[in-house]
Amino acid sequence: MSHPDDQAIAERLLPDANRRLIRTADALTDEQYDAPSGLPGWTRAHVLAHLALNAEALTGVLDGIAEGRRVSMYPSQEARDGDIAELASKTPSAIRTRLLGGSTELTDAIDAVPEDEWSLVIERVPGGPTFPAAAIPGMRLREVEIHHVDLDAGYGWSDWPREFATHLLDAMLTSRATVGSFTARPADVDRSWTFGSGGPAVFGPAAALGWWLTGRGDGEGVTSESGELPQIGAW
Numbered sequence: 001m002s003h004p005d006d007q008a009i010a011e012r013l014l015p016d017a018n019r020r021l022i023r024t025a026d027a028l029t030d031e032q033y034d035a036p037s038g039l040p041g042w043t044r045a046h047v048l049a050h051l052a053l054n055a056e057a058l059t060g061v062l063d064g065i066a067e068g069r070r071v072s073m074y075p076s077q078e079a080r081d082g083d084i085a086e087l088a089s090k091t092p093s094a095i096r097t098r099l100l101g102g103s104t105e106l107t108d109a110i111d112a113v114p115e116d117e118w119s120l121v122i123e124r125v126p127g128g129p130t131f132p133a134a135a136i137p138g139m140r141l142r143e144v145e146i147h148h149v150d151l152d153a154g155y156g157w158s159d160w161p162r163e164f165a166t167h168l169l170d171a172m173l174t175s176r177a178t179v180g181s182f183t184a185r186p187a188d189v190d191r192s193w194t195f196g197s198g199g200p201a202v203f204g205p206a207a208a209l210g211w212w213l214t215g216r217g218d219g220e221g222v223t224s225e226s227g228e229l230p231q232i233g234a235w
Contacts, residue, residue, distance in 0.1 A: 018144060025095075037150050049087035053084060059102065059106045
């Protein structure tokens with residue numbers, strides 16, 4: 001479920017997040033596109049191809065809303081995976097062009113959605129999981145910021161704006177129903193987040209807690225008063 005405040009925060013933070021990502025993509029040499037990313041089995045080209053296609057898919061959803069058509073995000077999971085592999089095999093120049101174009105078009109599509117249409121429910125794939133259109137700005141912001149770190153190209157979770165880190169912790173509350181019970185208490189934010197029924201406190205900077213909650217890393221910067229961090233699955 002998306003909260004109106006989350007949508008407004010995401011729309012405000014997304015342009016700068018896009019610019020940082022594009023700068024990183026532009027700075028990579030062609031050879032660096034073929035290097036491994038932080039995601040198992042994916043090169044940097046795969047990560048950037050995914051981000052380009054994710055933008056295009058979300059743009060298609062929002063364009064459909066503006067035109068009075070209901071469009072699923074992807075025709076199927078298999079089509080989504082195949083498209084990523086295909087684009088990742090193309091030249092870095094082609095990937096960069098798709099990434100910039102997709103990011104720009106998505107920003108325009110977000111601006112074009114009538115206010116009374118944000119409550120429409122969208123299918124990720126036909127007959128699959130659904131989400132409200134209002135969740136799209138936040139979904140995209142998290143894709144950009146988290147996968148930017150996954151590129152392993154000089155941008156780390158410690159570079160996240162604090163406002164994004166708290167936004168991510170909010171989002172993890174609804175996407176982490178299967179983790180154990182604990183309370184996240186960031187050292188740099190005057191808030192706490194209760195997962196499950198609560199329990200031992202987990203400490204660290206908000207960004208470190210957010211990164212850990214996506215199932216990445218080894219818990220760098222995060223500690224638990226119980227002495228052992230809860231197990232977290234992949235995001």
